[in-house]
Amino acid sequence: MRILAHHPGVEVVLATSREYVGKPVHCVHFNLRGVYRDLKFSELSVDAVLKNCDAVFLALPHGVSLNYVPKFYETGLLVVDLSADFRLKDPGAYKAWYGFEHPYPDLLRKAVYGLPEIHRGELRGAKLVALPGCNATAAIISLIPVVKAGLVDTERILVDVKAGSSEAGSRLSPADHHPERSGCIRPYEASGHRHAAEVEQELSIVAGKSVRVSMVPHAVGSVRGVLASSHVWLLEDIEELDVLRLYASTYRNEPFVRIVYKAPPGAPDPKYVVGSNYVDVGFALEKRVMRLTAFAAIDNLVKGAAGQAVQAFNIAVGFEETTGLKTIPLKPV
């Protein structure tokens, strides 16, 4: 809603909530005081949405979203779904990674995975966008150039993720209680992190063959930001400048990808994309051991969620892709 407030092509007419029905939006998200003066949260009513909206953004929990998406989709509304419920193409993968039988396997085929860096063409005119997860976004974008070029061992891709506390959402938990979370460096879901499923799916498309990806996320003490450090093993010798050329040419026309190489800040750091839709990408090559690490830094709530949602929405509708998304990061922050 922060991003849409200044979007010239959008009017926010409905905001729904289970918890805050009847409350002014700015009393819950008080950063929006002075911006949304009258809008109040209402209950989610499919009818009200259909009557008042041309597009809907769904930020529901995994497994809940799939109860609503079909209803909106079949009426021709543009649906941007931020949950995981329509990200995977293979219905069997839901059983394996999420533990349930997917009830709408046909809709999985119709959904477009909302990563413009891979699916920009399909996004144009799309009616159902399944938005990538934040860790997945960083992991995939870091690796597209080298995977596409066939440079790396696709059986042994290891993505070590570091993430701020906002990734865990606003639900209270002992692990995210300030005294426990502050200053932590704590691995979590270190075996079988679910985002690996979508990273494998997307990098397999990029590679033109099946790839395997293992992810190890870590909670750190910042609030916003994700850094993916994607460690891969090279199949053949390559020079650093050739890797740079690969990244530069892959992302030359991407409005939100910035290559970080040698010049400050030296390597991607999510601190310097906070609040923006940028993804900063870089790499380090250690030829001695034939190892390359690709880095991607995003704001998990912008390029990793709401910002990317608006970017995909802009493409789907036909707006200029960067509309509403030109916020420049703060420095320092």
Add this chain to the structure above:
Amino acid sequence: MRILAHHPGVEVVLATSREYVGKPVHCVHFNLRGVYRDLKFSELSVDAVLKNCDAVFLALPHGVSLNYVPKFYETGLLVVDLSADFRLKDPGAYKAWYGFEHPYPDLLRKAVYGLPEIHRGELRGAKLVALPGCNATAAIISLIPVVKAGLVDTERILVDVKAGSSEAGSRLSPADHHPERSGCIRPYEASGHRHAAEVEQELSIVAGKSVRVSMVPHAVGSVRGVLASSHVWLLEDIEELDVLRLYASTYRNEPFVRIVYKAPPGAPDPKYVVGSNYVDVGFALEKRVMRLTAFAAIDNLVKGAAGQAVQAFNIAVGFEETTGLKTIPLKPV
């Protein structure tokens, strides 16, 4: 420069630096990558400024700025000076608070103290704006309503300030080395903090008589943000709702002042204005002891510096006051 980048009435044509001459701006302020693509830092040349610019923002150290301001001012250029060199009207005050004899006492009279909440009228068409200090901005705005109403003992005003590390600037110092600064709660300049001079000057204008202000700043572990907790003693009994009415009526038409009362976040917290030009204002009344604390929270680098500079510039030039300043704060951040 972040704020001016999207200002429709401004083109940044020159950026000067002693340290970074010849370097692209985005290599120093790398949050600006992708925004200022070609602009490089040049040496400060008065001639170049006069030839190319209609207005100049000076962010020079105290005591340095006054060497340049007269040169720009006499040519009719609009000068917005972020230093303390032209904030005080009384030349003697420079001797007392800053330890030097002010060489341009006549210019002190011509400078307008750049706080729109007090000097909006004088700012229109002004040619020399002396921008308030960050701690001073928060202190003054917190207290205007009760001082103007004559409610408080103006001999015993105590402003307890808490400030993030960006207030100290980019110069390295042991006190701001991360391991020492992180998590600190550290009083500094606890006797005779210089911002008290300008707060006394401005609140005396508001009160219509001489007031005395004592300030005690504390360094805390955040990066951006200042909270002024202005403790005052009431001269007469007053009800909480009457204080609220006073604040609401004083600031009703201020585009950047938001009153925080009971609704979340409950009290002003600079965390929720970071990146924006807002100043969140609130108060607490303890009738038992006839004490009132007025709070004001700002981003020290926006409403406390660059944002207020652009706001004052907008007024001086005749642009809509909020131009370029509509950034909505992030939550959480």
Add this chain to the structure above:
Amino acid sequence: MRILAHHPGVEVVLATSREYVGKPVHCVHFNLRGVYRDLKFSELSVDAVLKNCDAVFLALPHGVSLNYVPKFYETGLLVVDLSADFRLKDPGAYKAWYGFEHPYPDLLRKAVYGLPEIHRGELRGAKLVALPGCNATAAIISLIPVVKAGLVDTERILVDVKAGSSEAGSRLSPADHHPERSGCIRPYEASGHRHAAEVEQELSIVAGKSVRVSMVPHAVGSVRGVLASSHVWLLEDIEELDVLRLYASTYRNEPFVRIVYKAPPGAPDPKYVVGSNYVDVGFALEKRVMRLTAFAAIDNLVKGAAGQAVQAFNIAVGFEETTGLKTIPLKPV
């Protein structure tokens, strides 16, 4: 339990909990792994305590503790109560500040307020110790010298407190959820903070007359530590060195009070007492406005709670006062 683990005169034989009955202590407080290997939490049973213990530390919520204290007290057990339930001498004060009629007014008279810096003599042989609150501890210790000397206006004492998140305890709350609490500077209970009641009581003892104290606490983004900035108005002119002498002579023999004056760290900062029972005390004098600010920095969980409990216990039992409390703070931390 961390402190008692290495206390040569203590064996921890029982640890009770409502929530964790049956769990090994080190599974809940996992910093204690390798220290308490076999001890498990049990339910609070008065009989079990009476049968197995010579002393009991109660860390129960306000209003709950008073149900247990009398039972332990009447059997002659030494009771160190960390709640507020026996801190105030005047039963009427419980009605005014805590909203309930105190059921044991006679016990209030028998309890010793567990601040050794004021009550060391009474603590010797005491059977019921009411441990001070953390904010109160810092406030009182900062002010004893000047209040005792009759230097300040005792009608207008204002204590501005800054506190880390551990002060709020381990109970989850939206305000202490990491994304919201991190980097905050947020006033809370800014009118009528309850600790003012005990500070008034104790400083009145020190002053030999009734004093009034107003407290304004602020939540900041650190985890441990409280800084009290106690702002007072001087009744007469005094030199800085005389204030220093006052502090030095008052605290000369206190094992845990360290005076901070000019030498690094320049002023008390709780960062540099974390983990220790020290209280660092300092002051700033601004003669121009006749204002003095006294500072005291403590670790709220040590000198503000468990450490002071052990210090009071040591005195009550007759152990050397510093036993178990010689931990040196870390730097940096």
Add this chain to the structure above:
Amino acid sequence: MRILAHHPGVEVVLATSREYVGKPVHCVHFNLRGVYRDLKFSELSVDAVLKNCDAVFLALPHGVSLNYVPKFYETGLLVVDLSADFRLKDPGAYKAWYGFEHPYPDLLRKAVYGLPEIHRGELRGAKLVALPGCNATAAIISLIPVVKAGLVDTERILVDVKAGSSEAGSRLSPADHHPERSGCIRPYEASGHRHAAEVEQELSIVAGKSVRVSMVPHAVGSVRGVLASSHVWLLEDIEELDVLRLYASTYRNEPFVRIVYKAPPGAPDPKYVVGSNYVDVGFALEKRVMRLTAFAAIDNLVKGAAGQAVQAFNIAVGFEETTGLKTIPLKPV
């Protein structure tokens, strides 16, 4: 000096410094106020050390230490050297990793690498201890069990390190200026991190054959603490419980190694060893892709430096190994 203050077998008689000659120790390290009352920093004089000391701890920069070590060593003094100057056995490795020809190749053979978990036997009676680096300590300890058991591909070991700001020392640098360092997640030395040299050396000893290790450190926003996430590829299928048994049996008798498995905190987190000499070790196994990640968390200034120095010293001299090192970590911190 914090650790030695309470060590019953040690008296600190000399403390040297280039920068602080003549200053009381507690004015520089002000956490030591009240502990070292009279000791002042003196210039480093080899004669004074030889006359007054039985052992010396050297905390000098790499390349400086090697000028002093031989002088002390040849007189029979016990030398614990915290620099990298005597860690590597192969003189050629100094050329390759540190860029200089080592002038004392024979002393390299005599130095004992001060990691008790591998070299306890050799440390007994040792006269020259080369203390491991902090990142190396965490990396090696995390991997000993699986490397020794021959379970992993020793050509493709990747250690992803996350480290707090105290690792960079007290020297000021723009990268560690608080506003820039706070909340960062920033890769550094991502190709050819020097600690890899000693990790390869030590794990090769453990493996009984040459192993290759690549390290990628990341700066995060905490002050103390290092987490090594050591990613390895399994050569054969293995059950999680068998890996657990391997770790448990390897470290059963280690006084400072704690295995973290399932019980809270779930995985090693340096937050919960801060201030102590513990190293918390754990692992995650993802059989689907035959990947294992071994984690080790240390306080970089204790087990990663001064604490391990005292541990090695205790062993060398014949003191009980844990003397002076029983500090229990704080929780929360």
